[in-house]
Amino acid sequence: MATTTAPKALQTGAGTFVGRPVERPLRRTIRRFRRHRMAVVGLITILVLIVLAVIGSEQTALKQSLAIANQAPSPEHWFGTDRNGRDVFARTLVGGRVSLAVGLVATLFSALIGTILGAIAGFYPRADLIIMRVVDVFMSFPTIILLLIAVSVFGPGIINLMIMIGLVTWTVPCRIVRGQFLLLRESDYATAARVVGLSDTAIVTKHILPNATAPLLVYISLGVASAVLIEAGLSYLGLGVQPPTPSWGNMLNAARSITTLERHPWEWIPPAAATVTFVLAVNFVGDGLRDAFDPRGSKDS
Amino acid sequence: MATYIVRRLLVAVPIFFGITVIVFLLLALAPGDPVSAFIRPELRTNEAMRAAIIARYGLDQPLPIRYIHWLAEAVQGNLGYKAGGVGLPVLDTVQRGFVASMLLMGTALLIGIFVGIPLGVLSALRQYSKLDYALTGVAFLGISMPSFLLGLGGLYIFGLVIRIFPIGGMVTAGAPFSPFDLGAHLALPALILGVGYVAILMRYTRSSMLEVLGSLYVTTATAKGLPNRTVIARHAFRNALIPIITIIGLSLPELVGGAVIIETVFSWPGMGNMMVEAVAGRDFPMIMGLTLVVAIFVLMANLLTDVAYAVADPRVRYN
Numbered sequence: 002m003a004t005t006t007a008p009k010a011l012q013t014g015a016g017t018f019v020g021r022p023v024e025r026p027l028r029r030t031i032r033r034f035r036r037h038r039m040a041v042v043g044l045i046t047i048l049v050l051i052v053l054a055v056i057g058s059e060q061t062a063l064k065q066s067l068a069i070a071n072q073a074p075s076p077e078h079w080f081g082t083d084r085n086g087r088d089v090f091a092r093t094l095v096g097g098r099v100s101l102a103v104g105l106v107a108t109l110f111s112a113l114i115g116t117i118l119g120a121i122a123g124f125y126p127r128a129d130l131i132i133m134r135v136v137d138v139f140m141s142f143p144t145i146i147l148l149l150i151a152v153s154v155f156g157p158g159i160i161n162l163m164i165m166i167g168l169v170t171w172t173v174p175c176r177i178v179r180g181q182f183l184l185l186r187e188s189d190y191a192t193a194a195r196v197v198g199l200s201d202t203a204i205v206t207k208h209i210l211p212n213a214t215a216p217l218l219v220y221i222s223l224g225v226a227s228a229v230l231i232e233a234g235l236s237y238l239g240l241g242v243q244p245p246t247p248s249w250g251n252m253l254n255a256a257r258s259i260t261t262l263e264r265h266p267w268e269w270i271p272p273a274a275a276t277v278t279f280v281l282a283v284n285f286v287g288d289g290l291r292d293a294f295d296p297r298g299s300k301d302s
Numbered sequence: 303m304a305t306y307i308v309r310r311l312l313v314a315v316p317i318f319f320g321i322t323v324i325v326f327l328l329l330a331l332a333p334g335d336p337v338s339a340f341i342r343p344e345l346r347t348n349e350a351m352r353a354a355i356i357a358r359y360g361l362d363q364p365l366p367i368r369y370i371h372w373l374a375e376a377v378q379g380n381l382g383y384k385a386g387g388v389g390l391p392v393l394d395t396v397q398r399g400f401v402a403s404m405l406l407m408g409t410a411l412l413i414g415i416f417v418g419i420p421l422g423v424l425s426a427l428r429q430y431s432k433l434d435y436a437l438t439g440v441a442f443l444g445i446s447m448p449s450f451l452l453g454l455g456g457l458y459i460f461g462l463v464i465r466i467f468p469i470g471g472m473v474t475a476g477a478p479f480s481p482f483d484l485g486a487h488l489a490l491p492a493l494i495l496g497v498g499y500v501a502i503l504m505r506y507t508r509s510s511m512l513e514v515l516g517s518l519y520v521t522t523a524t525a526k527g528l529p530n531r532t533v534i535a536r537h538a539f540r541n542a543l544i545p546i547i548t549i550i551g552l553s554l555p556e557l558v559g560g561a562v563i564i565e566t567v568f569s570w571p572g573m574g575n576m577m578v579e580a581v582a583g584r585d586f587p588m589i590m591g592l593t594l595v596v597a598i599f600v601l602m603a604n605l606l607t608d609v610a611y612a613v614a615d616p617r618v619r620y621n
Binding site: 154237239273280 | 320601
């Protein structure tokens with residue numbers, strides 16, 4: 002009898018204490034995010050880029066015609082044509098599709114590995130020792146060099162790129178998740194869950210992991226940007242996405258020739274501008290997300 | 303202090319061996335066949351010859367034994383020979399690349415330190431002023447701007463449109479060596495590599511400085527009647543520098559990574575450029591040698607950071 006009435010009393014008590022209806026966390030997050038003007042602009046920019054990437058026509062992007070190679074922008078070819086006479090505008094759109102797909106899949110993969118290893122490290126002190134040494138080795142080494150070694154062994158290509166980027170960037174989400182686990186492993190509600198007899202798996206997935214959602218989302222948003230940059234860098238070097246498939250990175254590869262860089266700027270400026278715009282937009286969104294998720298709500302009235 | 307350094311060295315040792323094991327394994331498992339490189343193409347099917355070479359170079363040994371052989375040679379400076387061509391020793395080539403890379407990264411680092419830290423201090427002293435907001439905006443751009451696209455843009459604008467910088471390489475081919483020539487080639491890549499660094503150091507210096515300025519001993523120093531200048535320089539700035547040392551150390555691997563692509567953009571003959579070439583040409587002895595040198599460099603940099611940290615902050619030493 003007493004146990005059924007107590008929570009009710011507490012609820013009403015809390016309600017009166019706050020003095021206004023309690024806002025759901027999701028709504029509060031959205032409200033705070035919308036106040037970040039640059040973050041909203043960034044989000045819209047990203048959506049526009051995604052729509053453009055989706056509507057790009059692969060057929061046009063791959064159609065070669067050497068008769069019209071290296072032509073400057075014109076009404077037929079808005080961004081001109083490249084050295085194989087392919088339409089640069091169509092290639093930028095389709096290239097965006099490839100670059101964004103690589104970035105997103107690679108980051109999700111990295112978040113998955115990182116979350117699993119981070120959770121194990123944060124929950125079992127013995128595994129922690131080993132996993133954190135591995136993290137140390139990875140983190141003390143420049144990402145791009147690790148990737149170059151991986152490319153030399155496994156070869157370039159879209160799928161390889163997604164896997165390899167995931168395999169070298171998992172240390173960041175791993176540390177984020179581990180940090181949350183170390184913080185919450187001994188918390189009262191985790192202990193309570195253990196006392197009630199919940200299994201380790203249930204405590205981990207239902208009670209501790211949800212707390213890492215916010216930092217993980219921020220990581221994923223920023224991670225996509227850095228994965229897109231890694232793809233751009235590797236493909237620029239000719240070691241990423243292989244032609245004829247366009248990506249922002251391998252379109253930039255044309256700029257390795259000084260002649261193209263100087264005489265045909267329309268061949269490399271569109272993918273370069275697209276990459277920069279995307280990365281900047283993501284950074285604004287990431288910034289906004291970080292503030293919006295901050296439970297302390299420093300800017301909240 | 304000596305014990306502290308020794309302890310840090312001991313921590314670095316397993317990490318170093320970890321890196322060598324990973325590199326060795328990756329390259330041992332790499333597709334492709336090292337034996338074929340030793341046999342003339344028309345004799346490649348000759349099984350007896352194959353077996354002889356495999357036995358002679360110990361390729362029939364189990365992996366751990368091969369690893370120890372490789373490591374034993376490596377620590378004596380024998381990193382093998384470049385694949386293809388006349389077979390130059392890897393070590394000589396890597397050494398030349400190392401010097402070029404250090405010149406580029408060192409300059410970028412100095413630009414970062416001597417521009418970023420003062421701007422960060424200024425930003426903190428004039429918090430919420432127009433200058434502070436402007437610097438914050440610039441820093442945001444500097445941090446999120448990918449250095450290699452900045453490199454391409456810089457090369458295009460300053461090397462090709464308005465030709466005030468040479469378009470690549472380390473010296474003008476054929477010209478006698480002069481520091482001016484080297485400086486002109488170095489300026490643009492070093493500036494571009496340094497931009498992100500300036501931004502990062504500025505942000506961290508600003509927040510570290512603000513934190514220290516709010517602390518009680520700074521208030522005490524001011525209350526004692528010390529001139530503002532002394533309080534800032536002696537009490538605040540020196541303490542604000544402590545976390546900056548860590549940031550500099552932690553970001554060194556990223557500096558090496560950024561240099562890889564910038565070197566390629568500007569055809570700077572450093573280790574990054576060599577690495578890209580080696581990977582494209584599947585020159586495995588070169589890849590292993592370069593990786594080893596980068597690993598040693600990064601570990602030494604981390605060690606130096608820790609030591610510098612201990613020198614700057616006595617609390618670290620005695621814990």
